[in-house]
Amino acid sequence: xxxxxxxxxxxxxxxxxxxxxxxxxxxxxxxxxxxxxxxxxxxxxxxxxxxxxxxxxxxxxxxxxxxxxxxxxxxxxxxxxxxxxxxxxxxxxxxxxxxxxxxxxxxxxxxxxxxxxxxxxxxxxxxxxxxxxxxxxxxxxxxxxxxxxxxxxxxxxxxxxxxxxxxxxxxxxxxxxxxxxxxxxxxxxxxxxxxxxxxxxxxxxxxxxxxxxxxxxxxxxxxxxxxxxxxxxxxxxxxxxxxxxxxx
Ligand SMILES: *Cc1c(COP(=O)(O)O)cnc(C)c1O
Numbered sequence: 001x002x003x004x005x006x007x008x009x010x011x012x013x014x015x016x017x018x019x020x021x022x023x024x025x026x027x028x029x030x031x032x033x034x035x036x037x038x039x040x041x042x043x044x045x046x047x048x049x050x051x052x053x054x055x056x057x058x059x060x061x062x063x064x065x066x067x068x069x070x071x072x073x074x075x076x077x078x079x080x081x082x083x084x085x086x087x088x089x090x091x092x093x094x095x096x097x098x099x100x101x102x103x104x105x106x107x108x109x110x111x112x113x114x115x116x117x118x119x120x121x122x123x124x125x126x127x128x129x130x131x132x133x134x135x136x137x138x139x140x141x142x143x144x145x146x147x148x149x150x151x152x153x154x155x156x157x158x159x160x161x162x163x164x165x166x167x168x169x170x171x172x173x174x175x176x177x178x179x180x181x182x183x184x185x186x187x188x189x190x191x192x193x194x195x196x197x198x199x200x201x202x203x204x205x206x207x208x209x210x211x212x213x214x215x216x217x218x219x220x221x222x223x224x225x226x227x228x229x230x231x232x233x234x235x236x237x238x239x240x241x242x243x244x245x246x247x248x
Pocket of ligand 1: 037082167226
């Protein structure tokens, strides 16, 4: 028998590994959600994942959400923006995304809120925090988080803050990777003490194909998985993901 290498099989396998990692970390199975990341993959692959039960998909470019939105409208997909978003693309996300996990600066929050008001919509938002020391990675510096959350609570009512997101350092050193995840959870725990009205921080989006088990051990509630479900991307990560160099 040949190995079943379909998207459905890989999805099922990832869900199993997520639950195994949760149980291994003394957590409840089902307590960690999966966000399949469909960036660079087309309609056919996404339809396969939908047929296998997936409804939310992560994308790192507003243009890509825009180009997939209409052709896949019949699937009832919730599009989740997980990549660096330029302020001038806020309109697409306000119109088509159900959530943004890469909220990392006030200028963007204000642009999104303005567009969301125009659309008569509100979306969930996770604040992307920079937990690694790599120079070019996006994300809010952790020390700015308290003020940022207070301003979001006051100024951008259409962004429902639900938690934090991070990308770990892109390095083979698992201790360094783990330290990024741990620092996000600790930062969240400290922020809970501040109890800012209207700000919820239950969700921690951390972990990708290469490091999600470590992230789950450190308290991730949601892992963002692309390669392990859809396969390798045709373009290198430095093409689609400018903050990360491919081949590392
Ligand atoms: C591409 C991407 C992922 C998924 O990465 P894989 O290594 O393919 O699982 C997760 N998060 C973000 C922000 C991404 O851009």
